[in-house]
């Protein structure tokens with residue numbers, strides 16, 4: 001009997017989008033052939049009657065290796081709009097300046113259950129965004145904010161522009177279709193997207209409601225971590241980062257609104273055309289996305305638990321070597337092979353602050369209570385580690401030395417050297433797990449004199 005016909009290859013939604021591969025590349029993209037000026041940035045007249053506009057992501061004088069800018073060739077320049085006004089009603093749950101007047105300091109271990117995605121009223125990505133914590137100030141170009149979002153409708157007739165910093169968005173539920181001035185990006189859960197400071201973008205929800213996590217960095221940009229002795233390959237690879245290709249619309253859009261986040265506050269300005277009117281662009285300052293399943297984990301292959309920095313996907317550095325303003329670290333599926341080793345995370349106190357989220361599955365340090373869409377915050381020097389159930393189960397595993405695969409799980413951490421202040425609404429949230437501390441209270445002492453060595457030597461008798 002003839003073999004049944006092979007099933008058609010699975011269509012990936014993303015196939016309808018064309019991306020440019022690489023991180024830090026100098027890219028160029030034309031939606032219409034011949035629309036990019038050749039050999040110069042600002043000709044007297046650009047091809048096809050377009051306007052030239054530069055978007056700078058670093059000061060003009062930044063060192064060449066870190067200098068970021070893109071030239072956009074558009075049907076009308078961005079400046080063609082009515083004056084900015086404070087948005088009314090004001091967004092009450094966004095912070096760009098973390099001080100005593102806006103936020104609270106607490107060393108308490110904090111955990112939140114996944115937030116409901118509210119349907120009434122329906123919220124778009126802008127209104128669905130709420131700050132959890134952060135440090136520093138967008139005005140001083142140093143600091144970060146950690147937000148979460150829950151959105152039920154696509155942005156309509158408006159674009160968002162964040163003058164404060166770069167967004168790293170981690171959808172946990174529901175795809176995001178993001179239109180940017182450089183083109184479109186489709187971002188399902190399991191992927192992340194970076195929208196650098198100043199880009200105008202609109203978020204559509206092609207699958208319905210979406211929720212997730214956002215970190216925002218002020219005054220710097222994400223880059224790949226150095227690999228040190230790992231060598232030239234491993235962890236996140238530059239070629240797996242994807243940027244969009246030029247896409248534009250020309251429709252007359254009366255009352256189109258630009259929503260500009262500036263100092264944590266929102267301002268609006270109207271114009272009569274879409275900001276997605278860039279026919280061609282070139283440069284190295286671009287939005288990009290990354291599929292976390294492409295990450296190539298390195299880890300211990302004999303004994304002990306490696307520090308989580310081994311799983312750094314992207315880092316936003318401070319001026320101090322090795323000190324991150326914000327690291328984005330993941331805990332992906334991987335083989336565990338360490339012998340005579342407590343394999344889950346160790347108990348620890350960290351001079352860095354750790355905000356964690358869970359995209360899917362169960363996190364290796366928490367048997368209960370840390371759920372997909374939930375979050376935890378362990379601030380500078382606040383003790384934390386595996387819950388009682390995880391500890392007891394781990395030390396009594398008969399197969400503790402056998403290789404085992406950690407599958408079906410994806411957690412992540414935003415880790416920062418700056419101590420965060422927390423928003424009052426996050427502390428008061430109905431999603432807050434006020435009993436979080438209980439997960440460790442049951443940890444009992446296993447200490448026994450009979451089992452261990454004497455801790456002090458006896459004085460020799462004269």
Ligand SMILES: O=C(O)Cc1cc(O)ccc1O
Pocket residue numbers: 306307308344345346348350354365384385413
């Ligand atoms: O606290 C956490 O769960 C994150 C974490 C994981 C790990 O494997 C080692 C240290 C660490 O902070």
Ligand SMILES: [Fe+2]
Pocket residue numbers: 348350354378384
């Ligand atoms: Fe930790």
